[in-house]
Amino acid sequence: MRLSDLKLNNSGIVVAMLNGKKERDKLNVMGLTIGSVVTLKRRAMFKKTLIIKVRDFYLAIRKETADKIMVEI
Amino acid sequence: MRILLIGNPNCGKTTLFNLLTGQYQKTGNFTGVTTEEKKGFFKKNKDIEIIDLPGIYSLSSVSLDQEKAIEFIKKNKFDKIINVVDGTVLERSLYLTTLLTTLNLPITVAVNMCDEMEKKHLKLNEDKLESLFNVKVVKISAVKKINIDKLMEVSILNDKTPRFINLIDATAIYRFIEDKIDEIVVKKDSLLTVDKIDNVLLNNFLSIPILVIVLSFMFFVTNKVGGYFSNQISKTVDAISNSVEKKFIYNGMPTWFISLSTNALIKGVGAVFSFLPQILILFFFLTIIEESGYASRIAYILDRTFKCLNLSGKAVIPLLVASGCSVSGIMATRTIENEKERKKVIFLLPFVPCGAKMALFSWLSIALFKGSVFISVSLYLLSFFVIIVLSKFLFKKSAFDGDFIIEIPPLRMPRLKDVFFVLTEKIKEFMLKAGSVIFIVSLVIWGLSNFNFYGYNNGKIEESFLYLIGDLIKYIFYPLGFLKKEIAISLLSGILAKEGIVEALKMLTPNVKSLFDFSFTAYSFLTFILFSPPCVATLSIIRKEVGEKSLFKMILSWIIIAYLVALSINLIGFIYYYNSYLILLVILVIILLLKISITFYKKSFNFCTKSCKRKGIKWKIKR
Secondary structure (H helix, E strand, C coil): CEHHHCCCCCEEEEEEECCCHHHHHHHHHCCCCCCCEEEEEEECHHHCEEEEEECCEEEEEEHHHHHCEEEEC | CEEEEEECCCCCHHHHHHHHHCCCCCCCCCCCCCCCCEEEECCCCCCCEEEECCCCCCCCCCCHHHHHHHHHHHHCCCCEEEEEEEHHHHHHHHHHHHHHHHHCCCEEEEEECHHHHHHCCEEECHHHHHHHHCCEEEECECCCCECHHHHHHHHHHCCCCCCCCCCCCHHHHHHHHHHHHHHHEEECCCCCCCCHHHHHHCCCCCHHHHHHHHHHHHHHHHHHHHHHHHHHHHHHHHHHHHHHHHHHHHCCCCHHHHHHHHHHHHHHHHHHHCCHHHHHHHHHHHHHHHHHCHHHHHHHHHHHHHHHCCCCHHHHHHHHHHCCCHHHHHHHHHHCCCHHHHHHHHHHHHHCCCHHHHHHHHHHHHHHHCCCHHHHHHHHHHHHHHHHHHHHHHCCCCCCCCCCCEEECCCCCCCHHHHHHHHHHHHHHHHHHHHHHHHHHHHHHHHHHHEECCEECCCCHHHCHHHHHHHHHHHHHHHHCCCCHHHHHHHHHCCCCCHHHHHHHHHHCCCHHHHCCCHHHHHHHHHHHHHCCCCHHHHHHHHHHHCHHHHHHHHHHHHHHHHHHHHHHHHHHHHHHHCCCHHHHHHHHHHHHHHHHHHHHHHHHCCCCHHHHHHHHHHHHHC
16 A cells, blocks of 8 residues: 555565655665665644654655655554 | 864754864754864864864755865865764664764764764664664763863874775665664663654644744844843944034034034934844844754645745745845855756745844834834735746746755754854954944045035035935935935945945935835835845855856846836835826836836746756656
8 A cells, every 4th residue: 555545553574665766765774774664653734745754753744745655564 | 183073964063163273163953954064173172174064964965065075075185084973863864874984984983962863762772773883972962061172182193994896776775784882872762752842833723923023023022122122232333423522613623523523423323233232132033943953843834835926835934934035145145956956946036035124124214214013014025926927927837856855853952152152253254344344435425425526525515526426316316215325325325235225325425204205206216225136245155156247137037027026016005195197108008118127037037937847847758
């Protein structure tokens, strides 16, 4: 399932990242890699911006980015 | 010996740098406060040079500030590295450490925030970390000043060559760290208890009302309290000037000397000092917002709104910082990766009224509108409106890759010391400005207003060079309803720094209100100042960031926008006043002209035009 489909405070393991190379590199460098555990922490109004927890810190990303990250619960 | 401080953004490098060198650099609780490298010498041994770099996540560039840092590392030679890591997010921090081993320099890992680690029940196994990378490890706390001297001792003596870890792929490196991390840090509790304050600040229904309340409170206090103090200062300056004048006349000083010292120096330069209270109060609030970590949360809250304006949430922090000072706002745009978006933000940024403009407006609103709060508020709203319109329509949606990935740092209590530091820095900056630019502007205006081709004119300002100049340029401003030459002259003296406007008005006329025939002309005067090109300091930093050509285009557009906005306000005023439909016709013509000029700009600016779009599509197909 997509990272953006996670329920609040649920975690998943990243299994695939279909983002563009630049975006993927950026996420990778910050610790969001295939195999990492992510938790969805917050959805902003209209659910278009998300805050996720990965490797013990919070990251704000857009739904468009999260849509391309596949996770497995 | 040269020691390089390196680490992730917002891990406390600058705080450590300040401690080691005894200097004081600005800190903050968001990514990208340090945007250029800073050098200093260890305060206990001046042979050791310490270099502080912008925070980076990896050795391949992600954004402009990080790119500059990486370029700097590759170009320069260092003897030792101190890798500052945030102990509470060790897993991510060690990624950079792994990459640093490839530089083949002795690395000392400074595990920062050891006090916060204790609070979170994290136990660091230093030996394991040392043997993993073959580096030295010191637990420190830059904020609490724990183990700072020990860190320097260790790193100076450190000559271990780090173990080379032959992994390039991020996923592989993180997997490698993941395997070892449980041995390095022992977690006792589950980390990151959800912050209760965040639940309120970032609540879907409360976040925007809270933001509005916080910002309006900030501007209200700045305007009201600051306005009170600045009024007090103006009164004192006038009193001093009067008593000095009396004393000089009593002592029989020559008239030109009296006029120089009272009009130019005390009244002119002194008038500018009435700006200081507003600027200080504004920066007090801004520093608290930055230090607490609320700034990145504002970016998160407003990202969607900004996306509608073809900007990303990353533009929020620069625009917020710009409400204090445009120069720092422009430096803060370096965290925006997309070059086009960055240019756009730089272009729109001077429209946000900075501290000096705000103080100027409150001075003018006292002089022209009996200090009505409505004036300042409406100017803010007008500037937002123009920014929104320009951002939405002047630059069409382009090939922005539109990513918004920012770290949300934990909320921290702002430290009084840092707030205090920013304020003293502002006072210093202000004194310097008053002593240099404003002093010179004062002298020039005084000189021009007191001399003509025949020499000193005995204080008859009507026969001076200044009036000659004013007579020449005042026609440019006729359509805006600025009929008096004093207005043209004051606008001219505001080119170097906006404070010059107040100075000139103060020197040229005792009653500013008498210069304007209608109150709406006075208001259009304010809007003209608001949208006209920013001060020279801002222009020079923009030149550095985007180059001369773009700067020139920007200046031209700012002038045109300022002129058009002032013109339309003036016209609306006239229609209202005379109830005339003929003027409505004129407005229609103006709108037509506006449309033509917009199309012209779209072509010449090349920001995000159709051709851009096409390029974007091509690029996508290629990939």
